[in-house]
Amino acid sequence: MLEVRVAQANDRMRPVEAPLPGDCVVLIVDDDDDFRETLGDLFTSVGLPSMAFPSTAALLKNGLPDKPSCMVLDLRMPGASGLDLQARLAEMGARVPVIFLTGYADVPTTVRAMKAGALDFLPKPVREQELLDTVTDALRRDHERRCSEDADAEVRRLAQSLTPRETDVLRGVSRGLLNKQIAFELGITEITVKMHRSSAGRKLRSNSVADLIKKVELLGL
Amino acid sequence: MLEVRVAQANDRMRPVEAPLPGDCVVLIVDDDDDFRETLGDLFTSVGLPSMAFPSTAALLKNGLPDKPSCMVLDLRMPGASGLDLQARLAEMGARVPVIFLTGYADVPTTVRAMKAGALDFLPKPVREQELLDTVTDALRRDHERRCSEDADAEVRRLAQSLTPRETDVLRGVSRGLLNKQIAFELGITEITVKMHRSSAGRKLRSNSVADLIKKVELLGL
DNA sequence: AGCAGACCGATACCAAGGTATGGATCGGTT
């Protein structure tokens, strides 16, 4: 797969470096119809799927896609502003990377957006390659975040089936206590501790002490 | 200790909420002599020690204090700019919280500073209470960062005395392998593995498997 | 040459971990 680059003008045609997770989407929120279309075409030209919304309400109504995504967000819009949406997403627990795009920004607003976790803040008119670079970086980040979160979520899901007593025992294990010490603290016998411990290990699918401890650490018990 | 607040004007006189670590310092870098003095007086009035420098070079020459600190930094100065200093500190590994203070900021510069990890970006003229709040927050953060880093550094220091073979064994332990499995992988006997393992445990001051695993995780072996 | 330290091994012993099997109570559900 030989790639010849002849001119700067062709840059937007080059494939995205790492094809990313393959399935991802760029969410565009802007009240300007023409601009939405321009952005959509830009992303399409490099093979990035995108969805466009004319307002924050429209996006929220649609809901967030369950795949790696990032948001290209206009700061000033009729109705809820970009900052509002950012705050809304944060309290919803949706940690989609947000890239602000605006023509009329002042420094305090910029600071507020960045402190709230915005990935970048680009002025309109935007340079296409800069936007594409930022977007692909954002998609990559979101993909990685999702991967690590999935692993965590799986452990948490397994942990839901733990009985109170089992978590008591696990806490002791994580603290490095001996079975007999755990037994003393809980007022039960060492044998029972072993029972709970092996039961907990089975539920968390841990075949080693090391794995068990790491999972308990992750659960924050 | 009853505190009566009668007027907004007295706000700058109220003591800092959490006395912080007791010993901390605010680093002021600004080329304006009067402004440095004004800031210094402001911090003094609330009991915050501060040091002022007329340029980034002056600060670098002096070196960073080894206690919780934060930096109040002018963006535009003759010689190296605030952004330069921020980058310089970053590559030095000094993670002092930086608060930018400037009268002439544009959005791209703000974004750059925030992406580079600035804690805040306040416009001149600055509201005193806002600056004080930001500074005390920064000092608190730096204090917490130092605490956790100290614990980590201690483990890393201890880990330096580990022999290559001992780290090999620890890697196996962290992966949840049995001693005999580690022995097989390393091509040695189980007895030798036990030896290295106990030796490593002694060096890392771990009195339990759980503790050992957590420390190995921290070391990123 | 002498020494320190990393590295490897063995035997022996005891403590701890882990599993299997069997049995018990209690509270809540169907």
Next chain:
DNA sequence: AACCGATCCATACCTTGGTATCGGTCTGCT
């Protein structure tokens, strides 16, 4: 009433972990 799951206890058995004490080789440094 029958059942299930959480909790608890016990005996027995084997594996693993951990330590001590003894021994050895090799490298690098003084």
